[in-house]
Amino acid sequence: MKDTYRKAMEIWEVPEVFYEAAIPMYRDHEAELAVRFGRDPVSGQEICRLLREWGKEEAERLLFESYQRNVLEKCQDDISKETFYRMTDFYSRYPYFAQYEPEAYGEFTQETVDRLNEWDLKVYMDRTAQAALAIAAGQDVPMHQTQYLTLQESFDMMDTLGEELIILPCNCKAMGRCTEKPVNVCINKLVKGPNTPYDRKLGTILTLEETKKLIRRINKKGLMQSGENNVLCNCDGVYCYPTKMARILGTRLHYPTSHYETLWDEDLCVQCGKCTRICNFEAFYKDEAGKVKFDPEKCWGCTICSANCPKGAISLKKRVTEPGSDLTENR
Known part of the structure; x- marks a missing residue:
């Protein structure tokens, strides 16, 4: 690894175990800027001046792309109100890489x-x-x-x-x-x-x-x-x-907070199985005989099942909460 990148990794606060993985997330001139300025604010004009000095054409475009990719963020001087740029950290950059550069992210091994x-x-x-x-x-x-x-x-x-x-x-x-x-x-x-x-x-x-x-x-x-x-x-x-x-x-029902208790009417259920396919927590499932069943102890109260039940077999009951107390159910 180039010495420039190794120094930049420290500035970006990349864990050493991820140095090699982090290289595709950055460009050479971004590493050079990190080494030059650290995490200090710097004007866009100064960044563009350096990029041109380093032989980079379209400096303004490169500056914007670094900002767009969350390698850089904007900050404002409290007194002059002038806008500056500064380096973000690796924790801030990584999700942007996955979100907006999926082809490059796809090159990573699953491990x-x-x-x-x-x-x-x-x-x-x-x-x-x-x-x-x-x-x-x-x-x-x-x-x-x-x-x-x-x-x-x-x-x-x-x-x-x-x-x-x-x-x-x-x-x-x-x-x-x-x-x-x-x-x-x-x-x-x-x-x-x-x-x-x-x-x-x-x-x-x-x-x-x-x-x-x-x-x-x-x-x-x-x-x-x-x-x-x-x-x-x-x-x-x-x-x-x-x-x-x-x-x-272990905060099920409490964080994220569930405001509704899920009620299942087995008599109204037509066994379409849609609830078993969309439930994120396997609260609705099929038993060994292929019959739809409901386990309220696995339910997180997210409510999507009730909106998608074609026969209204799944309904919601408002839970009652008191400030500072555990979430209780209105039975």
Whole structure:
């Protein structure tokens, strides 16, 4: 490995075990910029000047591509309000590589991907597990994907976000190389400003009506709606980091919070098996005789089964919660 890259890896905070894996995620001039400036802010003009000095044509394009790929992020001087750029770390860069450079990511061996994701999940949990546990204990703390939403609640949430929304690839599914379910499913309020997908020219802008149709389609494919504020995630039971973390922490029903109890009327069930195909937790399953069964102890209360039962055999009952207490069910 070139000495420049080795120094850059330290600046990007790449674990040494991933030095070789990280090389395809960066370009030579980005490593040189990292060594030159470290993580200090630097103006776009200075970056472009150096790129030209190094014989790089279209310096402005290269600068934007580094920003678009989240090798660089924008920051603002508190006094002058001038915009500068600075290097991100490896933890910030890796998901962008998986999301937006899938062909290059596809060159990685599965063993490398598994090791990267094991490390990435650990960092994620180091940063978020305490907040998840606080939410599970009934505390109101800032966090993402804190609750499951019904299909109608998801539509209602979209109504508050404006007439245009932006759809992005799910970082969890992209990093996990998901192929069995849709990946382009993260829905965000369209926000314009530094370091937003819009400013980086990423994602797809959809109308409100197009977004609701997308939610309905992916709900039918077994993706669970969760979120709050300006983001709606459409999660699964295999790749989703909050779900993985919740399994490790043992916070089923509490984080992500379930607001509804799932009720199954066996007499109304026509044994179509759709619930068994879309359930992310095997709460609905088929027994040895091929009959649909329901195990409420495995249910996470995500609600997608009720929206997809053709005969109304699956219904929801609102749970009752009291501030600071465990989540209880209204029976």
